[in-house]
Amino acid sequence: MNKYAAITVSRQMGSGGTYIGYQVAKALGFSYVDRQILRRAASLLNRDEVSLEEYEEKSSGLIQNLLRTFLLGTPETAYIPKERPIYDKDLFLLESKIINEIVDKHNAVIMGRCGFCLLKDRPKTVHLFIYAPRDYRTERIMKADSTADPREAQARIDESDRRRTKFIRDMVGTEWTDARNYHLCVDSSTVGLSESVQMVIGFVKKALG
Amino acid sequence: MESYKPHKWLVAVTVMTGTLMAALDTSIVNVALPHMSGTFGASIEEITWVSTGYMLSQVIIMPIIALLSSRFGRKRFYIFSVALFTCFSMLCGVAWDLSSMVIFRIVQGFGGGTLIPLSQAILRETFPKEEQATAMSLYGLGVILGPAFGPTLGGWLTDNYSWPWIFYINVPVGIINILLIMRFIDDPPYLVREKGKLDFTGLFLMSVGIGALQIMLEKGEQKDWFASNMIKYLAVAAFIGIVLFTIRELTTDRPAVNLRILKDINFSLGSCLGGVLGMGLFSSIFILPLFLQQLLGYPAYDSGLALIPRSIAMAIAMPIGGKTYNKAGPQALIALGLFVNAVSFYLLSRLSLTVGYWDIFFPQFLQGLGFGFIFVSLSTAVLSTIEKSLLTAASGLYNVIRQIFGSVGIALAATFLTRGENLYRALLVEHVTIFRDVVPESLHRLLSLLSSQGANVSGTDLEALKFLERMVMKQASMLAYNHVFFLIAALFLLSVPLAFLVRDPQRGKGAEVMREEYD
Numbered sequence: 001m002n003k004y005a006a007i008t009v010s011r012q013m014g015s016g017g018t019y020i021g022y023q024v025a026k027a028l029g030f031s032y033v034d035r036q037i038l039r040r041a042a043s044l045l046n047r048d049e050v051s052l053e054e055y056e057e058k059s060s061g062l063i064q065n066l067l068r069t070f071l072l073g074t075p076e077t078a079y080i081p082k083e084r085p086i087y088d089k090d091l092f093l094l095e096s097k098i099i100n101e102i103v104d105k106h107n108a109v110i111m112g113r114c115g116f117c118l119l120k121d122r123p124k125t126v127h128l129f130i131y132a133p134r135d136y137r138t139e140r141i142m143k144a145d146s147t148a149d150p151r152e153a154q155a156r157i158d159e160s161d162r163r164r165t166k167f168i169r170d171m172v173g174t175e176w177t178d179a180r181n182y183h184l185c186v187d188s189s190t191v192g193l194s195e196s197v198q199m200v201i202g203f204v205k206k207a208l209g
Numbered sequence: 210m211e212s213y214k215p216h217k218w219l220v221a222v223t224v225m226t227g228t229l230m231a232a233l234d235t236s237i238v239n240v241a242l243p244h245m246s247g248t249f250g251a252s253i254e255e256i257t258w259v260s261t262g263y264m265l266s267q268v269i270i271m272p273i274i275a276l277l278s279s280r281f282g283r284k285r286f287y288i289f290s291v292a293l294f295t296c297f298s299m300l301c302g303v304a305w306d307l308s309s310m311v312i313f314r315i316v317q318g319f320g321g322g323t324l325i326p327l328s329q330a331i332l333r334e335t336f337p338k339e340e341q342a343t344a345m346s347l348y349g350l351g352v353i354l355g356p357a358f359g360p361t362l363g364g365w366l367t368d369n370y371s372w373p374w375i376f377y378i379n380v381p382v383g384i385i386n387i388l389l390i391m392r393f394i395d396d397p398p399y400l401v402r403e404k405g406k407l408d409f410t411g412l413f414l415m416s417v418g419i420g421a422l423q424i425m426l427e428k429g430e431q432k433d434w435f436a437s438n439m440i441k442y443l444a445v446a447a448f449i450g451i452v453l454f455t456i457r458e459l460t461t462d463r464p465a466v467n468l469r470i471l472k473d474i475n476f477s478l479g480s481c482l483g484g485v486l487g488m489g490l491f492s493s494i495f496i497l498p499l500f501l502q503q504l505l506g507y508p509a510y511d512s513g514l515a516l517i518p519r520s521i522a523m524a525i526a527m528p529i530g531g532k533t534y535n536k537a538g539p540q541a542l543i544a545l546g547l548f549v550n551a552v553s554f555y556l557l558s559r560l561s562l563t564v565g566y567w568d569i570f571f572p573q574f575l576q577g578l579g580f581g582f583i584f585v586s587l588s589t590a591v592l593s594t595i596e597k598s599l600l601t602a603a604s605g606l607y608n609v610i611r612q613i614f615g616s617v618g619i620a621l622a623a624t625f626l627t628r629g630e631n632l633y634r635a636l637l638v639e640h641v642t643i644f645r646d647v648v649p650e651s652l653h654r655l656l657s658l659l660s661s662q663g664a665n666v667s668g669t670d671l672e673a674l675k676f677l678e679r680m681v682m683k684q685a686s687m688l689a690y691n692h693v694f695f696l697i698a699a700l701f702l703l704s705v706p707l708a709f710l711v712r713d714p715q716r717g718k719g720a721e722v723m724r725e726e727y728d
Contacts, residue, residue: 045715046597054341064342069531070349074523075490075584076235076356078267078612079325082604084589085531 005030005124005208006103008115010176013160014137014144014153016193017130018111020186023197024204025109033102034111040098041091047083055086056095057112058163059170092171112164116181117172126207128200129182136189183207216393220335221344223389224328225351227291230379230386231324232355234263234298234317237363239494240513241372243502248372249307253499254427254623258311260495261423261616266318268612269416272465272605273407274323278330284396287327288387294320295383302373325352334397357520360498364513408465411457415466418450419613426620430627466609467602470595476603478710479591480610482543485704486583487611488618489550489697493557493576495619496626500690501569504562504683518570519577526581539590544708546583547701549575554698558691562683579701593713622693629689630682637681637688652677 007024011017018034025032038056042049060068068085096118102108103119110119116127132140134157141153168176179185184203188196238259246256278286297317304310329348336344366374425443432440458464471477494516501512530542553575560568588607595603641648655673 046593046595046600050338051341054338058342060342064346065532066528067346067349068342069528069585070353070524071345072527072585072588073325073349073352074232074356075486075580075611076494077232077325077352078235078264078322078608079271080588080604080608080611081326081329082592082600084592085585087532090535 002104002122002124004103004105004107006107006115006119006122006126007109007204008119008125008127009109009111009130010116010128010182011112011130012132012137012164013157014141015130015132016140016188016196019193020130020188020197020200021109021111021128024200027197027201028109028204029107031102031106031108032111033099033106033108037095037098037102037110037113041094044094044098045086047086051083052086052091055088055091057167058088059167060088088167089171114168114172117168117174120181124208126184126204127182129177129179129185130188130196131177131185132187132189217335217340217344219389219393221332221347223386223393224331225347226382226386226389227287227324228328228348228351229355230294230382231321232352233359233362234294234321234355234379236356236359236494237375238263240360240364240498240502240509240516241367241375242495243499244367244372244509245310249310251307252431253627254430254620255307257427257495257619257623258307258423259314260491261619262311262315263318263321264491264612264616264619265416265419265423266315267322268419268609268616269412270319270322271326271608273412274326275601276407278323278327282396283327283331284390284394286323287331287394288390290320290323290327291383291386291390292320293317294324295380295387298376298379298383302376331394353520353524357517357524360513360516361510362513364508364510367509369510406463408457408461408463411454411461411465414450414454414457416450418447418452418454419616421447421450423616423620426617426624430624466606467599468606470599470603470606473594473603475594475712476591476607478707479587480607482547482583482587482704482707482711483591483607483611484614485547485700486580486587487613487615488621489554489701490580490618491615492618492622492693492697493554496622496690496693499626504686504690505564515566515569516573518573519580522574522577523581523584524577526578527585530582530585534586534589539586539711539713540709542582542586543590543711544705546579546581546586547705547708548579549582550579551698551702551705553579554694554701558694558698560687560691560694562687587711590711590713593715622697625693625696626686626689629692630685633685633688633692634682637685641677641681 007021007028007030009017009021009024011021021034022032024030038052039049042052045052065087068087071081071083071085073080092114095113099110099113099115099118103110103122103125116129119125119127134154137157138150138153141156142148142150145153147153165176168174174181184200186196186200190196191199242256242259245251245259246253249256281289294317297313297320300313301310301317304313328351329345332344332348333341362378363375366372366378421443425440425447428437428443429440434440435444455468458466458468471480497516498509498512501507501515502509507515526546530546534542553572556572556575591607592600592603643649652673655676656670659672659676
């Protein structure tokens with residue numbers, strides 16, 4: 001019987017999902033869990049957090065995975081780097097374990113990392129998806145990055161969407177944007193972030209009882 | 210911190226060029242050794258220095274790269290290294306005797322040894338976080354292409370031009386590389402200039418100890434081992450050098466090579482196996498081209514081509530090993546690799562003078578699989594029990610051990626080969642007497658053949674005997690090669706039990722979280 005509740009937040013880049021997740025956690029007194037997962041994985045793998053970040057929530061192609069092994073060099077090369085090659089799937093599995101350990105011990109809001117799939121059938125769990133139209137997200141990214149060029153922001157958004165879609169499809173075999181994966185999908189541009197936060201809090205309170 | 214340059218791909222090309230040059234020079238030379246041996250009138254043992262000199266100089270420079278780089282500035286140090294490598298490449302091409310060649314190779318190794326680690330560091334800083342994986346993939350490609358195509362390129366250059374061209378080819382590439390570095394690479398502003406002390410004493414003692422050991426192994430057979438005073442002096446020098454080096458590195462505050470890490474049993478065990486890997490790999494890389502060219506009459510290019518199956522198999526096995534590491538575990542993969550290698554060398558030990566290409570292909574392919582499985586899993590497991598602050602030093606020590614054992618392996622292979630040739634010749638000659646019917650019959654056939662070819666009748670007896678001698682010598686050499694391959698096979702097989710003692714506590718690690726981390 002699960003003692004603790006969990007809320008997973010999947011979000012599109014620029015939709016304000018991170019803000020919403022944080023505010024919900026704060027309001028409900030839950031642990032907000034995002035970067036800590038990577039930090040914990042880095043500690044367990046004896047790696048630098050920054051160097052591990054490049055592998056997170058990514059699904060590399062076959063060639064890239066192949067070439068990743070060759071980072072070690074060959075037996076003939078005099079120099080072998082200290083870092084072992086990290087494969088996306090291995091990191092994903094480790095982070096999945098970390099997430100499961102967290103929700104077994106805390107009330108937590110888990111940001112991203114296929115949380116909605118990992119905790120799919122877990123009782124006392126609510127899965128949220130935060131999204132917004134591309135233009136809205138572009139504007140928010142431009143403001144955050146202090147850039148005047150919308151194309152740069154759009155390129156980042158498109159790349160992020162593409163990467164996350166591929167990651168989730170490859171790791172858990174489902175479509176990221178399929179509403180059936182979630183209990184609640186929120187278009188944050190409709191009522192703004194603050195109202196979205198209140199809506200989500202209300203829904204979660206009712207859902208968790 | 211990261212610095213993102215718009216011309217990051219030019220930086221990538223620049224450092225990749227350096228990486229490729231350094232990686233190529235490890236293997237490009239081996240197929241040309243029989244030709245060099247002829248040019249310099251050097252024996253097999255003597256010519257080993259062309260390979261081992263390069264390897265050992267890399268061993269010496271590697272522990273101090275970080276310090277030199279931060280002391281003099283990375284860009285400046287990189288340019289200096291490329292310039293050193295390039296200049297001494299050219300000098301290797303014009304070497305007039307074995308001594309000059311070896312000296313130039315040693316200095317070339319000082320330059321070459323720095324290029325690969327510096328290239329990786331520069332790439333990491335140049336590319337943003339989200340493109341690091343791509344940048345590192347390119348780096349990996351460069352590192353693997355060098356040893357894969359080095360022998361073939363070396364063989365082609367040797368056959369179509371001459372062996373000095375395997376060195377001359379570095380010159381235009383090196384010059385272009387220097388120009389690219391000057392134009393596109395800058396030191397990051399946050400790079401701290403360290404003024405730490407270099408452990409020259411430790412490096413000197415290591416050079417003396419290992420150098421004396423190498424010379425002893427090279428000269429031993431020729432001087433009849435400990436019957437010679439020279440060998441005795443070298444043995445004493447090697448012993449004292451190594452002991453003093455060990456004491457120095459264990460007692461000094463900032464050792465060049467941190468031997469204290471050997472306290473970690475898993476690391477020591479893994480390094481032992483790394484040494485076995487180095488011995489088997491480098492000795493086979495050294496003697497296989499000799500075997501193919503001198504015994505089977507392969508041109509240098511063909512002997513280079515014959516080594517490609519191993520590179521291809523390694524390129525297949527390494528990713529498989531990497532992907533299955535967490536499931537299969539290091540013990541299974543290392544043991545499998547050692548066993549497969551034992552089989553491959555055993556197959557090589559069964560070769561004869563009438564073998565075809567596929568008789569070479571299959572053992573080479575197996576070897577590549579074996580080395581691939583061992584290399585990836587061992588490189589991962591050996592560092593898994595080392596704390597993060599010591600990882601750089603541990604990785605350096607592991608590399609040093611691998612390379613030293615590799616150079617000792619080359620020396621031993623050459624020694625056993627020469628010894629074996631003498632031994633088997635003596636054994637075979639015992640059976641080549643006029644009291645065995647087959648011998649006069651063979652001589653008679655040879656005489657008839659020579660006469661039919663138009664040879665001078667008065668000289669045919671001697672020619673026939675010389676021919677017979679060459680046949681005996683060739684057969685003795687074949688047996689000697691078989692013997693050496695068999696020894697390497699035995700080395701791998703006997704190492705299999707050690708594989709089951711290696712562990713990786715990080716593998717499939719649980720994710721125990723501390724409650725207070727998330728409150």
